[in-house]
Amino acid sequence: MSFNIALSGLAAAQKDLDTTANNIANVNTTGFKESRAEFADVYATSIFSSGRTKVGDGVATSLIAQQFNQGSLQFTNNSLDLAITGEGFFALTPDRQSQDLTYTRAGAFKLDKDNFIVDNKGNFLQGFSVDPVTGENQSVSLSTTQPISIPTSAGAPRETSNVFLSMNLDSRAVETGSIAFDPTDRSTYNHSTSVTVYDSLGESHTVTTYFRKVDTTAPAPSQWETRLVWDDNVATPPGPNSWFSGDDLYFDSSGNFDTTLGVPQIVLPLADLNLAANGYLNNGAQFGNDVVVNFRDASGVRLPTQYAANFDVTNLSQDGTTVGNLTGVDIDAFGRVLASYSNGDSTYLAQVTLVRFANVQGLKQVGNTSWKQSITSGEPIGGQGNTGTFGAVNASALEQSNVNLTTELVDLISAQRNFQANSRALEVNSTLQQTVLQIR
Structure with missing residues (x-):
């Protein structure tokens, strides 16, 4: 014995x-x-x-x-290196259609030849679907996870429908309203500013807005005319002029915008823009909506002013884009993957899936620093990072042993x-x- x-x-x-x-x-x-x-x-x-x-x-x-x-964090220069501080595991599958999940804390991820995020063994990192604008996830059920891909382009171009423009017009400017407007003659206008807009094929066009101070006292102390020229006057709008005329701007004696007549606009009708004889589009593109220049910001809070100060554009934006190339990928503490493109677009692509278990010591080791569910581990529970008992996701970092x-x-x-x-x-x-x- x-x-x-x-x-x-x-x-x-x-x-x-x-x-x-x-x-x-x-x-x-x-x-x-x-x-x-x-x-x-x-x-x-x-x-x-x-x-x-x-x-x-x-x-x-x-x-x-x-x-x-918890292991200590090692920071890197790769935004796809991920580490979890707190509870939770990353979820992986061996192929795109599989639901055979394995779980890991090793976050050394990279892109494969098809732009999917994978680990060193080619397993696909799983994520939840999100709203591309707000990043809000649509479900945290593990049955709805799918491999996360990073598209290299922003997709189809988006034609411009609205331009938002607010500015300060110099109250000391000389009145030019009595002179015939000529965009090539600087003495016929006081101020101008340009913005790039996009047609349905993503080709850029330059829209220049001109402001002319008018000699009038009604209905407000100061009045400004607005004119617009498309692509440096190479096109021929309908009528005798080579420019579009917009609503006038009115200001009170304090330089504040007079809203009693509503917010002025310059409308470029799609019928005129799409007409080949006018020469606005020569690439086969077609606008689906009027292009409207709104003299305010997108929220409607910032309006034009007229103070005794130099001309200053306080807001200038438009809602169209051309085709963009991928310029960067960021992942926040919630695990939301945000792609940035060269056309200025930013799109939420997915949210990295985190999984926790009631008894982590009951997990079954399968190698490659990975585990699988077992009877003693309990059922996997999916969720998003930095909420509840799930740990935060750290981008450009790896959890060490x-x-x-x-x-x-x-x-x-x-x-x-x-x-x-x-x-x-x-x-x-x-x-x-x-x-x-x-x-x-």
Whole structure:
């Protein structure tokens, strides 16, 4: 019996050595979680034996328990390197259509040849669908996750429908309203500003707005005429002029915009823009809506002013875009993936899926610093980062191994001493049996 007890001690010490050696070997493995060998004594007796004299039957390995405490963060220059601070795992699948999820804390991700985010083994990072404008997720059910892809272009161009323009017009400007407007003659207008707009094919056009101070006292102390020229006057609008005329701007004696007549506009009718004879479009594009220059910002809060100050454009924007190329990818603490494009567009693509378990030590290791669900781990629960008990997602960072090398070296010495002690017990037992066999 003592042979078996000593052998069980040797096996336990060997298991402890193996566990410690595995921890040390993975001290630089991203997302690795250290393990701890846990042991229990072996004791067996019957109802007719005396428990007072029973010694025990040795030791057995009870569990190799992984320790999921937080590893330190290593910051990188790759925005696709992700780390979780707090609870949670990334979800991966081996192919695009699979629902066979594995879970990992190793966030060294990159793009494959089809622009999908994958790990070093080619497993696809899963995400939730989101609203492309607000980034709000549509579901946190794991059955709705899908691989995250990063498109390299912003898709189809978007034609301009509205231009938003607000400015300060210099109240000291000389009145030019009595002179015939000529966009090529600087003396026939006071101020001008330009903006680029886009047609249905994404080609850019320059729209220049001109302002002329008018000699009038009604209905307000100051009045300004507005004119608009398309593509530096190369087109020919209908009528005798080569420019569009818009609503007049009125200001009170304090320089504030007079809203009693509504917010003025310059409307470029789509019928005129699309007519080939007018020469606005020569590339086959067609506008689906009028192009409207609104003298306000998009929210309607910032309006034109007329102060004794230099001409200053306070807001100038438009809602069209050309085709854009990918310029950057950002991922916030909630796991929302935001793509930026060269045309100024920013689009939310997905939200990185985070998963947690009731008992993380019940997860089954499958290699490559990954785990799978088991009976003892409980069901996976999906969610978004930085909410509830889910940890925050850190972009351009990797979670290092949580192995403490100093502690592991001490444990290595302890396991070695245990092995030597059990070897000595086996040797003593052998010597005693040899002595008995030599009795004559």
